[in-house]
Amino acid sequence: xxxxxxxxxxxxxxxxxxxxxxxxxxxxxxxxxxxxxxxxxxxxxxxxxxxxxxxxxxxxxxxxxxxxxxxxxxxxxxxxxxxxxxxxxxxxxxxxxxxxxxxxxxxxxxxxxxxxxxxxxxxxxxxxxxxxxxxxxxxxxxxxxxxxxxxxxxxxxxxxxxxxxxxxxxxxxxxxxxxxxxxxxxxxxxxxxxxxxxxxxxxxxxxxxxxxxxxxxxxxxxxxxxxxxxxxxxxxxxxxxxxxxxxxxxxxxxxxxxxxxxxxxxxxxxxxxxxx
Numbered sequence: 001x002x003x004x005x006x007x008x009x010x011x012x013x014x015x016x017x018x019x020x021x022x023x024x025x026x027x028x029x030x031x032x033x034x035x036x037x038x039x040x041x042x043x044x045x046x047x048x049x050x051x052x053x054x055x056x057x058x059x060x061x062x063x064x065x066x067x068x069x070x071x072x073x074x075x076x077x078x079x080x081x082x083x084x085x086x087x088x089x090x091x092x093x094x095x096x097x098x099x100x101x102x103x104x105x106x107x108x109x110x111x112x113x114x115x116x117x118x119x120x121x122x123x124x125x126x127x128x129x130x131x132x133x134x135x136x137x138x139x140x141x142x143x144x145x146x147x148x149x150x151x152x153x154x155x156x157x158x159x160x161x162x163x164x165x166x167x168x169x170x171x172x173x174x175x176x177x178x179x180x181x182x183x184x185x186x187x188x189x190x191x192x193x194x195x196x197x198x199x200x201x202x203x204x205x206x207x208x209x210x211x212x213x214x215x216x217x218x219x220x221x222x223x224x225x226x227x228x229x230x231x232x233x234x235x236x237x238x239x240x241x242x243x244x245x246x247x248x249x250x251x252x253x254x255x256x257x258x259x260x261x262x263x264x265x266x267x268x269x270x271x272x273x274x275x276x
Contacts, residue, residue: 013207015207017196018093027176028189038095065079083108120142133152140155193249197209
């Protein structure tokens with residue numbers, strides 16, 4: 001933290017859509033209400049701490065790579081680094097994870113093959129759409145092991161690429177779904193049947209929601225059709241007569257939160273408990 005304490009770090013940004021809280025669906029209203037107590041100094045400190053943690057991770061990766069080198073294992077080792085999520089860091093008046101905006105969902109995926117393996121190569125940036133489901137098939141492929149037919153993912157090397165990426169978070173009132181085609185991203189909140197559309201090429205910070213733009217209506221419809229095709233189980237009830245109808249909107253009501261958002265006690269994993 002000391003490395004960043006005296007650095008004037010960038011502060012959160014906010015799209016116009018995020019400033020209109022009363023128009024947002026329940027999941028977004030709840031996130032903004034939960035996080036609205038941060039002061040400017042607290043936001044600055046939190047962002048400094050996040051950058052400090054990233055630097056700490058960099059140092060730890062150095063230790064791993066250095067140890068592999070010292071043990072004579074580096075040239076015959078495949079390295080893959082990723083993360084389960086990012087952090088909103090106050091952007092769009094939200095913090096933490098479980099959101100499909102870039103700060104939360106677009107995380108590093110770094111792959112280093114064994115020495116001389118041109119399937120991975122080096123000094124390359126590949127913008128194909130990948131997810132965690134691709135980690136296991138990628139490692140199996142590079143190791144020369146057959147990939148089971150039951151696996152959803154595909155190797156991150158080679159010519160096979162997906163046309164779009166589907167994602168899902170939560171169920172019920174907090175259910176969020178996403179379709180990303182490499183340039184445009186549709187974020188769907190079932191509660192309130194609320195869609196957002198972002199052009200990540202022109203607007204990487206997602207400041208402008210294009211869902212109501214007539215110029216982008218065809219793109220919105222195309223991604224919506226892709227999303228409906230990915231729904232399964234109870235999510236299929238969100239579609240009626242070929243149209244996405246979602247769930248009725250709900251008013252935001254703070255919960256009692258007696259467990260302080262599931263705080264851990266002296267035991268891990270925690271025993272069954274009441275009051276959640």
